[in-house]
Amino acid sequence: MSTFILPNSSPECQRSLATQISAEHTFHTSPYRLRKIEVQVVDYFGKGRIGFLKLQTDVSNDDGEKLPGCVFMRGGSVGMLVILQPDDIPPGTETEKQVILTIQPRIAAGSLSFSEIPAGMLDDSGTFSGGAAKEIQEETGLQVQESELIDMTALALSDSPTQEGEENLQQGVYPSPGGCDEYIPLFLYEKRIPRSQMREFQGKLTGLREEGERITLKLVRLERLWGEGARDGKTLAAWALYSGLKGEGKI
Amino acid sequence: MLSFDLPDHTPTVTVHLVEDLTKEQLLAFPAFQRWLSTLNSSLARQKYSDHAFHEHPYILRKITIQSIDWFGPPGSKLGFVKLKAEVKSDPIGMLPGVVFLRGGSVAVLMIVRPRDARDERWVIMTEQPRIPAGSLSFMEIPAGMMDDTTRTFAGVAAKEIKEEVGLTLREDELVDMTRLAVQGHKSPENLANAMYPSPGGCDEYIAIFLWEKEMDRLEIENLKDKLMGERTEQEKITVRLLNYERLLEVGGRDAKTLAAWSLYEYLKRTREIS
Numbered sequence: 001m002s003t004f005i006l007p008n009s010s011p012e013c014q015r016s017l018a019t020q021i022s023a024e025h026t027f028h029t030s031p032y033r034l035r036k037i038e039v040q041v042v043d044y045f046g047k048g049r050i051g052f053l054k055l056q057t058d059v060s061n062d063d064g065e066k067l068p069g070c071v072f073m074r075g076g077s078v079g080m081l082v083i084l085q086p087d088d089i090p091p092g093t094e095t096e097k098q099v100i101l102t103i104q105p106r107i108a109a110g111s112l113s114f115s116e117i118p119a120g121m122l123d124d125s126g127t128f129s130g131g132a133a134k135e136i137q138e139e140t141g142l143q144v145q146e147s148e149l150i151d152m153t154a155l156a157l158s159d160s161p162t163q164e165g166e167e168n169l170q171q172g173v174y175p176s177p178g179g180c181d182e183y184i185p186l187f188l189y190e191k192r193i194p195r196s197q198m199r200e201f202q203g204k205l206t207g208l209r210e211e212g213e214r215i216t217l218k219l220v221r222l223e224r225l226w227g228e229g230a231r232d233g234k235t236l237a238a239w240a241l242y243s244g245l246k247g248e249g250k251i
Numbered sequence: 252m253l254s255f256d257l258p259d260h261t262p263t264v265t266v267h268l269v270e271d272l273t274k275e276q277l278l279a280f281p282a283f284q285r286w287l288s289t290l291n292s293s294l295a296r297q298k299y300s301d302h303a304f305h306e307h308p309y310i311l312r313k314i315t316i317q318s319i320d321w322f323g324p325p326g327s328k329l330g331f332v333k334l335k336a337e338v339k340s341d342p343i344g345m346l347p348g349v350v351f352l353r354g355g356s357v358a359v360l361m362i363v364r365p366r367d368a369r370d371e372r373w374v375i376m377t378e379q380p381r382i383p384a385g386s387l388s389f390m391e392i393p394a395g396m397m398d399d400t401t402r403t404f405a406g407v408a409a410k411e412i413k414e415e416v417g418l419t420l421r422e423d424e425l426v427d428m429t430r431l432a433v434q435g436h437k438s439p440e441n442l443a444n445a446m447y448p449s450p451g452g453c454d455e456y457i458a459i460f461l462w463e464k465e466m467d468r469l470e471i472e473n474l475k476d477k478l479m480g481e482r483t484e485q486e487k488i489t490v491r492l493l494n495y496e497r498l499l500e501v502g503g504r505d506a507k508t509l510a511a512w513s514l515y516e517y518l519k520r521t522r523e524i525s
Contacts, residue, residue: 016387026489027387032380040318041333043349052349052452054318054333059382067487070320070331071383072351074452105309107336108350109450110289111440112296112304116450157503167386175448175506176455177384177391179331179353183504212344216303226517230432231456233448236510243516244499 006037015168017059030061072180076172078132079119079186081152081238082140083222086195097190097222100140100201101229104215115218116232119184128172128185136189139206139215150188152241155250173237186238188251257287257314266314271325277316280329282354286454290336293440309346313337351453355443358394359404359420360428360511361412362463362495365471372495373471375416375478376502377408379488384504390491391505394457397422404460408488415490416474425460428514446510459511461518 020031036058045051057069082100089095099117106114120135122128129146136144154171172183198219207213220228229235245251255274257264268277277283290311297308315335322330336348361375374392381389395406403409404420413419430444438444445456466474478492493501502508 016385019387025387026486032387043335054351056320057382059380065487067380067382069382072331072333072453073383077451105338105346106447106450107290107338107346107348108286108352108452108454109442109447109456110286110293110454111442111450112293112309113440114442114447114450119451153503156499167388169384169386169389169504172504173506173509174381174384174389174504176453177381177386177389177505178394179351179383179455180449180453181383181385182449182452183384184506212346214303214343214346226513227432227434227436230429230436230514231438231442231445231447232450233446233457233506233510236446236513237506240499240509240513240516241503243513 019167027061030063030065032059032061032065032067034059068178070179074121074180074182076122076128076170077119077182077184078122078128078135079117079173079184079234079238080132080136080149081117081186081188081242082136082142083188083190084198084201084219085190085192086198087192088195089192091192094222098198098219099222099225099229101218101220101235102139102206102215103218104207104213113216114232115229115235117229117235117238119234129187132185132187138208138213140201140217141204141206142189142191144189148189150251152186152188152238152245152251154185155245156241173234175233184234184237186234186241188238188242260311262310262312264311264314267316269316269319272316272319276326276329277332280332280352282329282352282454283332285354286350286352289441290338294338296440304340307340307343309338309340309343311336311338347451349452351455353453353455355445355456355458356394356396357404357458357460358392358507358511359425359460359462360392360515361418361420362461362515363471363474364463364465365468366465367468369465373474374493374495374498374502375412375418375474376491376493376508377411377488378491379408388489389505390493390502390508392502392508392511394507397458411486411488412490415477420460420462425462427458428461428511428518429457429459431518432514446507448506457507457510459507459514461511461515 020027038056041054043052053073055071060066085097101115103113105112118139122131129149133144170183172185204217207215254267297304318333320331322328332352338346363373380387393408395409398405402422433444443456445458447456
């Protein structure tokens, strides 16, 4: 086992720790410091590319008080709320809007057919919206321009102050901030298409076969999404942002 | 380092352990039991001719434990288990099988409403360090677990809420919103009636409850005074009061908070809750 000293860099954690300098910070009198990181497991995604890391960190103050420091590290993902509407419906209404959901095996959930909004892991290159466009294409077959995507998380979270000074968190939804670094920017893509084309999505088989993906698509009416998608955190989160932003007239 | 074959599994499933974890400890871990049983019942459904994978079914072949974290001294209580499951279909190939195993939990959307203005709503939130998110002050709805003995909401957030505002949440005061939502959509696969935050890599499922209470205006103002000022004590968890109108904006980075908002809004609109 080898060790090294972390060079002077600025990951998010360091930024948040630095805010303790401010006299108003809760932890100012006994600030927490990052003292050690232990890499327990690495999972590679072929060709030496790191997929997941499991870390144990020591973030503690001088009184020996520790913060829970286990991290399942996987980076960001993108989620897409893809809404189709038959183009024979007058524009400007929510009538007959349907959402594309993916059904696929999710071994972690113990399921062979878990329903979710399309999503994918962000790779290191490119923008969030570029990643989203690519995933939409792979999972639904739809060719989408980055400019056609609306970043709902950026819109909804843009005004939010952080409670203590200036932390630099991602513009995304964190599924499990107590155990995992994952953050998910959520995008909206709406398209009006001929009614006959809409039916093609029901039961369509997609996904990258060579990556072991076995995805079947289904369409769900927008007003029923919360029930059909209620087991998937991303789906409920996307519905919240969509409804909230619509309610405020921001989309 | 040892390995053993899972009892009652055909074909054989070998489990490769890590040091400091025994077969007995792993098999006794509730999250492992639940995950394995759910996976097995999902795999068993492939025998039905209308199942998508009936022709080339997936089979669980091997489980490799990669790391473990104890909640306390080693040998006490297992907290997290990181494993890799080999689930394979000849000739199709392998499914992604990395699992961060931690079991289920609960979260509560706590809403207080003044008697003199029933459209006004305030939400009790927690603010705390979340090292995985790189934050020292992450806003969330309170998370924890249901204590089977006392039948109350329990955990560090519940304890802090009791200390700060004197509230204990009893099971019979809570509305299980996720259960109501999935009511019409029973899972043929025996999935939990709960929200899965990250089903691609984690077994976690969170039952989201609603606790809603009317209070006198004075009580609400007292809560505001207590919970909306600057954090003074060096508490790891700070209890906060937030106007419901700002829930998406301020709590929107937390998946549980957005999920709770969705469920509450929808259930309100369909009058399943008043």
